[in-house]
Amino acid sequence: MTTAVDYNDLVALLQKQFGKxxxxxxxxxxxxxxxxxxxxxxxxxTLRFDFFDMVTAVDYSDHFEIVYRLQSxxxxxxxxxxxxxxxxxxxxxxxxxxxxxxxxxxxxxDLFGIEFxxxxxxxxxxxxxxxxxxxxxxxxxxxxxxxxx
Amino acid sequence: xxxxxEQFILNxxxxxxxxxxxxxxxxxxxxxIIQDVEPVFGYLxxxxxxxxxxxxxxxxIPLTDRLDYVSAINNNWPYVMAVEQLAGIQVPQRAEYLRVxxxxxxxxxxxxxxxxxxxxxxxxxxxxxxxxxxxxxxxIDLLEMVTGQRLLYNYMRFGGVSMDxxxxxxxxxxxxxxxxxxxxxxxxSMLADNEILLSRTKGIGVLSAEAAINASTSxxxxxxxxxxxxxxxxxxxSVYDKFEFEVPIGSSGDCYDRYRVRMEEMRQSLRIIQQxxxxxxxxxxKQPVPLRLRPAKGETYxxxxxPRGILGCYLVSDGTEKPYRCHFRAPAFxxxxxxxxxxxxxxxxxxxxxxxSIDLSMGEVDR
Amino acid sequence: xxxxxxxxxxxxxxxxxxxxxxxxxxYVMASVIMFIWMERRxxxxxxxxxxxxxxxxxxxxxxFADTIKILTKEDIIxxxxxxxxxxxxxxxxxxxxLMIMAVIPLMNGLQLADLNVGVLYIAAISxxxxxxxxxxxxxxxxxxxxxxxxxxxxxxxxxxxxxVLALSGLVIACGSMSLSSIIDAQNIPFILVQPLGxxxxxxxxxxxxxxxxxxxxxxxxxxTCGFNTEYSGMKFALLYLTEYSEAVVGSALITTFFxxxxxxxxxxxxxxxxxxxxxxxxxxxxxxxxxxxLRIDQSMKLAWKGLLPLALINLFIIGLKTVFFPDxxxxxxxxxxxxxxxxxxxxxAIFMRKERQSFGA
Numbered sequence: 073m074t075t076a077v078d079y080n081d082l083v084a085l086l087q088k089q090f091g092k093x094x095x096x097x098x099x100x101x102x103x104x105x106x107x108x109x110x111x112x113x114x115x116x117x118t119l120r121f122d123f124f125d126m127v128t129a130v131d132y133s134d135h136f137e138i139v140y141r142l143q144s145x146x147x148x149x150x151x152x153x154x155x156x157x158x159x160x161x162x163x164x165x166x167x168x169x170x171x172x173x174x175x176x177x178x179x180x181x182d183l184f185g186i187e188f189x190x191x192x193x194x195x196x197x198x199x200x201x202x203x204x205x206x207x208x209x210x211x212x213x214x215x216x217x218x219x220x221x
Numbered sequence: 222x223x224x225x226x227e228q229f230i231l232n233x234x235x236x237x238x239x240x241x242x243x244x245x246x247x248x249x250x251x252x253x254i255i256q257d258v259e260p261v262f263g264y265l266x267x268x269x270x271x272x273x274x275x276x277x278x279x280x281x282i283p284l285t286d287r288l289d290y291v292s293a294i295n296n297n298w299p300y301v302m303a304v305e306q307l308a309g310i311q312v313p314q315r316a317e318y319l320r321v322x323x324x325x326x327x328x329x330x331x332x333x334x335x336x337x338x339x340x341x342x343x344x345x346x347x348x349x350x351x352x353x354x355x356x357x358x359x360x361i362d363l364l365e366m367v368t369g370q371r372l373l374y375n376y377m378r379f380g381g382v383s384m385d386x387x388x389x390x391x392x393x394x395x396x397x398x399x400x401x402x403x404x405x406x407x408x409x410s411m412l413a414d415n416e417i418l419l420s421r422t423k424g425i426g427v428l429s430a431e432a433a434i435n436a437s438t439s440x441x442x443x444x445x446x447x448x449x450x451x452x453x454x455x456x457x458x459s460v461y462d463k464f465e466f467e468v469p470i471g472s473s474g475d476c477y478d479r480y481r482v483r484m485e486e487m488r489q490s491l492r493i494i495q496q497x498x499x500x501x502x503x504x505x506x507k508q509p510v511p512l513r514l515r516p517a518k519g520e521t522y523x524x525x526x527x528p529r530g531i532l533g534c535y536l537v538s539d540g541t542e543k544p545y546r547c548h549f550r551a552p553a554f555x556x557x558x559x560x561x562x563x564x565x566x567x568x569x570x571x572x573x574x575x576x577x578s579i580d581l582s583m584g585e586v587d588r
Numbered sequence: 589x590x591x592x593x594x595x596x597x598x599x600x601x602x603x604x605x606x607x608x609x610x611x612x613x614x615y616v617m618a619s620v621i622m623f624i625w626m627e628r629r630x631x632x633x634x635x636x637x638x639x640x641x642x643x644x645x646x647x648x649x650x651x652f653a654d655t656i657k658i659l660t661k662e663d664i665i666x667x668x669x670x671x672x673x674x675x676x677x678x679x680x681x682x683x684x685x686l687m688i689m690a691v692i693p694l695m696n697g698l699q700l701a702d703l704n705v706g707v708l709y710i711a712a713i714s715x716x717x718x719x720x721x722x723x724x725x726x727x728x729x730x731x732x733x734x735x736x737x738x739x740x741x742x743x744x745x746x747x748x749x750x751x752v753l754a755l756s757g758l759v760i761a762c763g764s765m766s767l768s769s770i771i772d773a774q775n776i777p778f779i780l781v782q783p784l785g786x787x788x789x790x791x792x793x794x795x796x797x798x799x800x801x802x803x804x805x806x807x808x809x810x811x812t813c814g815f816n817t818e819y820s821g822m823k824f825a826l827l828y829l830t831e832y833s834e835a836v837v838g839s840a841l842i843t844t845f846f847x848x849x850x851x852x853x854x855x856x857x858x859x860x861x862x863x864x865x866x867x868x869x870x871x872x873x874x875x876x877x878x879x880x881x882l883r884i885d886q887s888m889k890l891a892w893k894g895l896l897p898l899a900l901i902n903l904f905i906i907g908l909k910t911v912f913f914p915d916x917x918x919x920x921x922x923x924x925x926x927x928x929x930x931x932x933x934x935x936x937a938i939f940m941r942k943e944r945q946s947f948g949a
Contacts, residue, residue: 074456123450124437126522128535128548139535141522145434145450152522172437175558183270198263198587207271231731253735253884344800344881351635416941417801417880569735570804570883 074143077151089114100139100152108140108155109164109190116169120144121151124170129180131210136186138163162187165194183208228256233572235264241338242583246560246572253568258561265587273547278304278379278514281547286373288532288549289585292331294323294364295527297377299534300547302458302523304379307538308516315504316381317460322394322497323364323376324525325490329401330360331528332483339480339577340412343421349412356404359397366390379514381507394498401491409484422476426563426575429474436559439552440530441482442579446474452526463500464493476578483580513542529553529580551585608700612689620832621651623869627832630870634877655825663821666729673727678819678826681720684713685833692840693768695850695857706767707759710841711752714796717834718744721798721805721815724827728818736815739884740805743795746891747802751792753899757785757906758845771849779846780922784902784929786846788895793841795887797834800876802887839868894940901932 079096086094086101090110095102103111115121125141140153157163165188167174177188178197185206188194196203205212234245243264249257269288273281281300288296298320305312337353361371367386368374376383412418428438433446443450451468453461469485471478518540524533530552537546556579563579564572625648632639640647665674691706693699703709718740725737759765761782762773779786795802805815816827843849843864850857882890905928909921 122431122434124435125531126533126535126548126550128550130537130546145448148455170437171432171435171558171562172555175554179554196263198266200263207268229731231735250735340880344803345879346631346800346876348631348635348877351637355636411878415880417882420886421880421883568883568885 074148074150077149079151082151086111086114100154102154102156105138105155105157105161105163108153109166111153112140112166112169115142115151120146121149122146124166124172125150127166127173127176127180129184129186129208131184131208133210135159136184138180138186140166157186159185162189164189165191167191182206185209226251231569235261241577241581242586244581244583244586246576248564248569248572250569253570255564255567255569255572258564258572260557260560262557262583263587265583267588269588270546270548273544275543277542278516278544279512281544282377283373283375285549286375287584288551288588289527289529289553289582290373291334291582292327292528293373294327294376295331295525295532297375298324298459298525299523299532299549300536301377301379302525303521303534303536304514304516306521306523307519307536308379308510308514310380310508310510312381312459313504313506313508314460314502315385316506316508318497318501319382319386319506320377320459321461321464322494322501323367323374323382325493325497326360326364328528329487329490330357330364332487333357333360335528335580336408336480336483339476339574339580340418342573342577343418349408352404352408352411356401359401363390363393363397366393378507378510380510381505383507385506391498394494398491398495398498402488405484405487413481413484419477421571421574422480422578424473425476425567425571426578427473427475428559428563432559432562433474436555436562438530438556438559440526440528440556441479441486442530442556442559444468445471445479445482447472452524452531456524458523458525460497464496466492476574479578479580515540515542524550527552529582529585530556532585549585549588551588553579553581553583553585554588557581557586605700608698609690611698612694612700613686615694616686616689616833616836619836619865620829622866623832623835624651624654626866626869627873627876630873631877634874658825658828659822661821661824663823664818666818668729669818670727670729673723674818675823677720677724677727678823678830679720680723681717681830682826682833684717684720685830685837687713688837689840691767692837692844693771693849694861698858699768702766702768704764704766707755707765707770711748711755714837715744715748717830718796720830724819725815728815730818733815733817736805736817740798740815742884743798743802743805743887743891746888747792747795747895750788750891750895750899751796753896753903754785754789754792755845757782757899757902760903760906760910767844767849771844771851774848774851776918776922777846777848780926781918782846782902782906783926784898784932785906787929787933788899788902789845790842791890791895793838794872794875795891797838798831799835799838799872801879801881803876804881804884804887835869835872836865839865839872842868890940893943894936898932898936 076099079101083094083096083101090107093104093107121142121144123143123145125143127138127140130137130139135156135158138155138157141150143150155163163186165177167177168190175197177191178194180186181188181194182196182199183206195201228249228251231248231250232245233248235243245261247259247261248255269284272284282297285296285300286293333353333356337350340349341347364374365371367384367390368376428442428446430446430448433443434448439450447470449468449470452458454468466489469482469489471482516538518538520535520537522533522535524531531550532552533550535548535550536544539545560576560579563575567575628650629639629647640650643649643653665671688710690700691703691709721740722737725733725740758770758778762770764770798805816824819827843861847864847868850861852860909916
């Protein structure tokens with residue numbers, strides 16, 4: 073049975089490595105955006121979380137939240153992270169650590185506009201190259217959405 | 222002395238008989254060897270995730286059908302599971318077993334299409350494809366008996382399934398289960414030792430286990446590389462912990478192993494359906510749920526083992542009757558990441574075979 | 589009964605030339621129409637479906653319906669295509685097939701020209717048709733067609749040599765290259781006397797006429813029609829006709845060289861010829877309905893490493909027999925050679941399989 077790690081233990085371990093800033097919750101750990109690259113590397117190489125399950129973003133009106141899910145196939149465990157980043161900031165990319173993050177980060181860039189620094193090919197992926205705007209943001213006013221409701 | 226040669230860029234797709242939907246690959250070729258691949262997709266992007274935010278929870282269930290239109294019942298499942306987790310809805314046991322039966326039938330149908338299309342790409346002029354579709358028609362008839370639909374079923378609801386099975390379903394299912402293993406044996410006798418098929422698929426598109434895990438592949442792609450990771454066993458959902466079945470894995474991660482994994486998974490699905498029919502309890506097929514459901518505020522994630530990989534639904538609710546954010550972790554989209562690495566250095570004829578063995582469904586890739 | 593045509597006709601030989609030319613062209617066209625019908629119905633039955641059954645009884649007029657449809661389509665020439673080559677390539681592809689039929693006897697004496705270098709003529713002309721295919725691929729200014737055209741030339745060159753060597757075995761056995769004497773020498777059809785030659789020739793002729801498993805030239809799941817992607821209208825009809833008339837010619841060659849041509853008891857020669865031609869085409873269809881296709885490098889490997897050594901061995905054995913055992917009784921030599929061929933083919937298949945496994949692909 074895939075068990076989630078004990079988030080309090082995980083936070084203690086991470087705080088020992090990287091200092092303060094981690095907040096545990098019931099099923100995720102919240103951390104500052106700047107630390108994501110080092111924490112990801114630590115999770116992959118030391119704690120053997122080798123399967124990058126999912127990354128997605130949510131638009132709360134004044135900030136974005138990026139949610140990561142990592143799994144460890146050897147230990148059959150999962151760990152979930154969240155970072156908050158304000159609009160118009162950029163976040164370090166994890167595509168060089170896990171190839172599976174590549175397309176998903178491009179999709180977040182395409183639909184939300186969050187830039188991932190260090191990504192090998194940050195272009196639009198599901199929308200065409202000349203599209204203006206980022207549709208999944210709550211304040212997107214495209215041709216379809218400002219005529220309906 | 223070497224002759225000077227030029228590379229040229231060939232556009233495979235978007236309108237092409239073998240790209241399984243609208244998908245475009247710009248390959249840079251040097252003779253027949255591929256030097257670089259740029260996959261271009263998004264032709265089927267319908268803004269599904271934005272549409273989910275505009276509709277109520279129940280109105281989104283038919284939208285989820287359109288994700289992976291080849292295996293539609295499985296797409297309802299993670300969404301329905303996520304909403305049930307947030308709203309605290311209990312699902313009756315009969316509904317769980319019905320979900321399993323329909324899901325596994327759909328898995329067999331989806332794998333038949335996947336293998337049939339792969340055989341078609343290899344040049345068997347539709348013969349294997351038509352034989353597999355003959356069986357897929359039988360499954361679709363069974364599903365039509367229950368849901369009334371042939372391709373996009375809209376079958377699951379919060380708290381169960383939308384309708385109970387009619388009386389003629391179980392005898393029809395029993396006669397299907399009796400003949401299907403014979404048909405699977407027929408496919409194996411025709412295809413599994415075919416010399417030309419072996420030389421077209423063995424050693425082609427090899428994906429090592431570490432590369433597969435690193436690229437977040439899942440489903441038959443991951444299992445074909447030898448990694449025993451199946452959500453139905455490692456994180457059982459619904460009533461899968463009550464069934465006895467095996468998870469077939471390949472050894473070398475080439476196209477042949479992926480094809481064998483799909484064929485074996487069909488046999489295991491038949492086993493699961495047989496056990497589910499025996500264990501099917503009486504009861505309601507769904508729990509009554511308010512029409513305008515307002516789940517508690519919060520977020521959750523639910524995942525299932527769809528025929529193409531791990532299909533997950535990340536749901537954020539803000540207490541109103543429409544979801545705040547609904548994201549689908551689409552397996553075909555993430556499996557596609559590894560296409561570039563698999564194709565470079567291969568010949569053009571192999572590119573189509575490798576692409577067919579990844580088994581995409583563009584509705585999932587583009588959402 | 590002796591059904592035959594005398595070689596001396598009134599009106600010098602021009603009348604005979606004219607009439608037999610018309611007969612051959614009519615025969616090829618009628619066979620093409622029947623082959624198209626057979627292909628669609630028989631392969632449909634393989635696939636547990638019906639095939640065309642609306643146009644005429646049993647769908648027999650489907651080819652006419654298709655022809656009318658193709659002829660009424662617009663003839664599109666791409667702007668950047670090479671106009672002369674584009675226009676002339678289908679003709680270059682089609683005419684050689686008719687030229688080959690000129691030397692094949694449909695009945696005793698029903699042959700346009702009984703060349704005494706018939707086999708050499710056939711080997712030479714059969715390559716010209718592939719040049720037409722290559723030109724049509726090149727002229728369309730389309731990368732898919734170009735890839736198909738390049739594959740065509742590679743495959744043609746590879747399989748021409750085993751085909752000619754297999755035919756040389758026949759020539760040694762008969763002592764003459766003329767087709768009518770090859771047929772006269774077949775008291776026992778050569779399929780039994782030279783089974784290894786038959787196997788090699790069968791595979792090689794499949795590759796020459798671009799049928800499965802060697803239809804990678806027009807692989808419609810990879811190249812969307814290959815060399816005839818850019819064609820439409822009458823030119824496409826001509827290329828489509830070429831594909832089937834090559835199948836007619838291939839079946840006719842197999843019939844003539846290995847099945848005994850028009851020879852057979854009771855029925856007139858032409859009926860036996862038709863029966864045998866259709867039987868070989870049924871076999872070719874059977875292969876199309878069941879086998880996947882080979883990749884270009886695999887098909888070339890088959891030609892150079894598989895067929896060529898076998899063809900040389902075949903030639904060597906036939907030469908040995910002709911020089912050292914010219915009077916060996918048929919009752920001994922035929923079964924002996926069948927057994928030897930089966931052993932050689934099995935050994936070679938084991939050798940090729942070991943090679944595939946060691947190289948992995």
